[in-house]
Amino acid sequence: MPRALMIVLDSVGIGGAPDAEAYGDAGSDTLGHIAERCAAGLGDRAGLRAGALRLPHLAALGLGLAAAGASGRIPPGLNTAGRPAGAYGHAVETAAGKDTPSGHWEITGLPMPEPWGHFPETRPAFPAALTQALITEGGLPGILGDRHAPGVAIIDELGAEHVRTGRPICYTSADSVFQIAAHEEAFGLEALYALCRVARRLCDPYRVCRVIARPFVGSAKAGFRRTGNRKDFAVAPPGRTLLDRAEAAGRSIVSVGKIGDIFAHRATGREIKPGPNAACLQAGLDALADLTDGGLIFVNLVDFDTEYGHRRDVPGYAAELEAFDARVPEIQAALRPGDLAIITADHGNDPTWTGTNHTREQVPVLAFGPGVTPRSIGRRDSLSDIGATVAAHLGLPWDGAGRPFL
Known part of the structure; x- marks a missing residue:
């Protein structure tokens, strides 16, 4: 029976969403602007990194092409030599807002049509x-x-x-x-x-x-x-998600990083929260080694967002992207025949943008594994297509939003 690994690179958007202007984010592009700054020598930091953004393994999976689909251009240094190694595309969030739970819930088949409540930018802000x-x-x-x-x-x-x-x-x-x-x-x-x-x-x-x-x-x-x-x-999801369906089917679920908090610890299986991105990724790979047939691992890598996006730290964000890219071969090597891995994001957080908040952006969708045919999946009109695809791969019944792309 197949297994699935979902990795959310928290805030790694690849270009403004069609409705970005309504959020004050028209022109935002987390990945593209980081790559441009690095190419211009503005992503250097002594002892950390220097030069152009180097993401050879993600580029080989089609990240640059996915970014081109969303923004109209391949970010500097993300050109793909030859045929991509996976299925690639970009997805548009339909939920109202640009918050982490909304993005994750939509990924799992539950888009939120109504906006959340927000506090005004006044002093005092709270009622x-x-x-x-x-x-x-x-x-x-x-x-x-x-x-x-x-x-x-x-x-x-x-x-x-x-x-x-x-x-x-x-x-x-x-x-x-x-x-x-x-x-x-x-x-x-x-x-x-x-x-x-x-x-x-x-x-x-x-x-x-x-x-x-x-x-x-x-x-x-x-x-x-x-x-x-x-x-x-967090508020509990107001409907059934991919995790609920996996739990109902008796499947093994492992949630790594913030996933447990994001889903209010409902249907999140074994929760692991080890700390920084590197530790979370390692925990996900360790769990994959023991995951039973039909199981699902859901990983959130939050440092992109909290440590670098909100702090508007371009060199730090670039270095963290490069550190993740260096481990993509480990992910590929850990996959067994029949396994599916998907790398995506939940929103943007452009470190070159004004303010310190999330940006309304499209996200990459990179699907790969031993049985995945390399091809373009184009634009996906909802992040829920990811959840629908994983459900189809795992043989789970599906009545959530979204359409499978594999």
């Missing part, structure tokens, strides 16, 4: 009733922040006051999020998680997609830094 309820039910002396802000910057700004007063740092962004940052030692990690559970319930009437715990450590003198103990408290 007074929500803030007061959080203070009262959370037993807090108050909160700090209460505005749109980049996470690292607001922790640097307010971390010392938070430690001194015990008031957590609450902030948001253009995404549908309520984020709470607190010091792991001074406030307590479990106390932060408990507060986020309260906030999750309080945010439900506002249609807020995620409440995110953002723990950090350090001091004003030594500097503050976020830790790997982030935890997302």
Whole structure:
């Protein structure tokens, strides 16, 4: 029986979506702009990387051609010599928004037609009733922040006051999020998680997609830094996903990285959350070695987004892409006859763009494995085509959105 491996390169968009203008993102192109900056010598960082963007293995799978389908041009350095080694194309998100859960849910056959609730870019950003309820039910002396802000910057700004007063740092962004940052030692990690559970319930009437715990450590003198103990408290998918269908069929499921949080831990099987991209990819490959017939592994590699996209770090993003590309041969070697691997993304986060938020972009779809015929699959009008294809490959019944492309 066949198996499937899905890898989401979180935020690796390949060109503005048809409706990007409505989101203020017309002209955004995460992969293309990174490649252009690198080709111009603007992606160099001493001790990290230098020169043109080098993604030979992803290019061989058709990434450059997929980008050309989405943006009209092959990014510098991503030309394919000869026939691509897999099926390649690009997909358009139909869900309203550009958030991580919406993208992942659509990948698994559940597009969200209604937009999430968002907090306005005002000061304060949160409704007074929500803030007061959080203070009262959370037993807090108050909160700090209460505005749109980049996470690292607001922790640097307010971390010392938070430690001194015990008031957590609450902030948001253009995404549908309520984020709470607190010091792991001074406030307590479990106390932060408990507060986020309260906030999750309080945010439900506002249609807020995620409440995110953002723990950090350090001091004003030594500097503050976020830790790997982030935890997302997301709304559960409002319908059946590919994961639900796999679970109902008794299939083995392994979720790596943020997948468990994104799907509210429903039908996510064995969850592994080891940390950075390299560790998550290794965990996925280790799980693949033992995966039973008919099983599914779903991996999210979040560092592209959180560490480099939101921080507008072109050299860091480029280096992370190159590090992943170097391991593509490992993925190919781990596939058995009958296996299917798909590499894709959930949205964009162009590090050359204004602001620090996600960008509304199309995403690559690279499908490969011992039995996959190399060819163009063209434009897919929904990310749900990915879930429909995996369901067909695994022999799962399908009544979700999307159409198989293999």
